[in-house]
Each structure stands twice: as structure tokens, then as C-alpha cells.
Amino acid sequence: xxxxxxxxxxxxxxxxEKVFLECVQDMDHENMFWYRQDPxxxxxxxxxxYDVKMKEKGDIPEGYSVSREKKERxxxxxxxxxxxxxxxxxxxxxxxxxxYYEQYFGPGTRLTxx
Amino acid sequence: xxxxxxxxxxxxxxxxxxxxxxCVYETRDTTYYLFWxxxxxSGELVFLIRRNSFDxxxxxxxxxxxxxxxxxxxxNFTITASQVVDSAVYFCALSQPGGYQKVxxxxxxxxxxxx
Numbered sequence: 476x477x478x479x480x481x482x483x484x485x486x487x488x489x490x491x492e493k494v495f496l497e498c499v500q501d502m503d504h505e506n507m508f509w510y511r512q513d514p515x516x517x518x519x520x521x522x523x524x525y526d527v528k529m530k531e532k533g534d535i536p537e538g539y540s541v542s543r544e545k546k547e548r549x550x551x552x553x554x555x556x557x558x559x560x561x562x563x564x565x566x567x568x569x570x571x572x573x574x575y576y577e578q579y580f581g582p583g584t585r586l587t588x589x
Numbered sequence: 590x591x592x593x594x595x596x597x598x599x600x601x602x603x604x605x606x607x608x609x610x611x612c613v614y615e616t617r618d619t620t621y622y623l624f625w626x627x628x629x630x631s632g633e634l635v636f637l638i639r640r641n642s643f644d645x646x647x648x649x650x651x652x653x654x655x656x657x658x659x660x661x662x663x664x665n666f667t668i669t670a671s672q673v674v675d676s677a678v679y680f681c682a683l684s685q686p687g688g689y690q691k692v693x694x695x696x697x698x699x700x701x702x703x704x
Contacts, residue, residue: 510694515598517680517696565634574622574684575641578692580634 479581481566487587494553496584498566507549508567508578509541518565524549556588591616593683595695602671603703610666610698612681623657623664624682628697634680640664671702
């Protein structure tokens with residue numbers, strides 16, 4: 476089975492801190508994604524990556540950056556956390572950059588910025 | 590631009606009732622893919638089904654069935670004889686065929702099955 480793991484289930488950070496959310500997948504998938512999930516807004520794509528060192532902005536990239544140095548690992552970085560970035564963050568992966576493939580999700584990181 | 594609408598934000602049913610979750614989509618592509626995912630209280634979204642735009646056959650998997658109608662741009666999901674374990678948030682999603690797999694999710698429908 477594909478497994479997508481995220482470094483933390485719950486995280487509390489202070490405003491202005493730099494925050495790293497880590498995601499690892501174990502099935503050699505090409506595509507990896509970061510979403511945030513908020514009540515009433517569903518899942519919104521922040522960034523995705525289709526290869527090592529490659530990245531594309533999603534719908535809401537402002538305030539975030541990403542890093543993919545190895546195929547299995549995709550990191551989301553909040554350069555200076557703000558309270559409006561309090562949310563559930565979901566990482567996902569899929570086998571190839573074509574729309575046919577379903578995505579495999581991690582358990583999520585609930586981030587609270589105080 | 591793509592859009593997925595799940596008009597029902599929350600539904601409550603009593604166990605053993607049937608329930609249908611609605612999904613309406615918008616796209617200019619002639620080829621596309623539709624998905625349903627389930628998010629149980631544990632938080633991890635789980636893939637349920639994929640449909641491509643050229644396959645309008647309905648599908649049944651146990652107590653789950655899906656009705657895809659291109660004429661109304663709908664991809665509805667029915668759970669027959671609901672069970673408490675069906676309580677979850679269900680997301681409908683739409684994917685472009687090429688490029689880098691931009692997927693648009695609906696806002697989700699929270700289903701509560703009451704024992």
C-alpha cells in the first residue's frame with residue numbers, strides 16, 4: 476500500500492516563526508501536492524511538484540514556499556507564520572503527472588498559529 | 590476554469606436509510622476525470638472511485654453506487670442502507686487530463702449517520 480506520512484499531526488507555532496511541514500511518500504510517485512483544508516472552503520491547492528526540484532504554484536501560494544530535494548520528500552515552508560495560516564494541511568502524492576491518477580493523502584497536520 | 594459544486598454541506602440520516610450526495614461540475618475540457626474521496630474523522634482522504642468523461646456507465650460497489658450524467662454535469666454518489674461507519678466528509682473532485690494534474694475539489698459534504 477502507498478503510504479504518505481506527515482511529520483506532525485498537531486503543531487502550535489507563534490506568529491512570525493518559520494514553520495516546516497514535512498511529507499514523505501514511499502511509492503516512488505512523481506507528483507506531490509500540498510493542500511490546506513478550511514471549513515466551508517474544501518481543499519485548496521497551495522503548491523505541487525511533478526519532479527525533484529520542480530514546483531508549480533497552486534491556487535493559494537502566497538505566504539508559502541516548497542522544497543523538493545528528493546523524490547520522496549516534499550516540504551511546505553511558512554516563512555513567517557501568521558494567524559490566517561491556522562489550518563489543516565494535507566499532503567498528497569500520485570504516480571504520474573496525468574489527471575487520470577487518484578491522489579494518496581497523508582493524515583494531515585493541524586497547524587495553529589497564535 | 591474548473592468548478593465543482595457540492596451544494597449539501599451537511600446531511601444527517603438514520604442508520605439503514607439511503608442517502609445521495611450531489612456533485613455538479615463545470616469544465617471546458619471534453620476529456621476529464623471525476624473522483625470521489627472519503628475523509629473519515631481520522632483525517633486521511635481515501636480514494637473511492639474515478640470516472641472518465643467518456644464512460645457514463647453507472648457503477649456499483651457494494652452499498653455504494655455512482656451516477657454520472659454528462660447532460661446535467663453531475664456525478665452523484667448514493668450510499669444504500671447507510672451505516673455509522675459511513676459517517677465522514679465526502680469530496681467530489683475534477684481533474685484535467687494532461688498538464689500537471691490540476692485537481693479541483695468541491696467543499697465537501699459532511700455525512701452523519703445516526704444509529
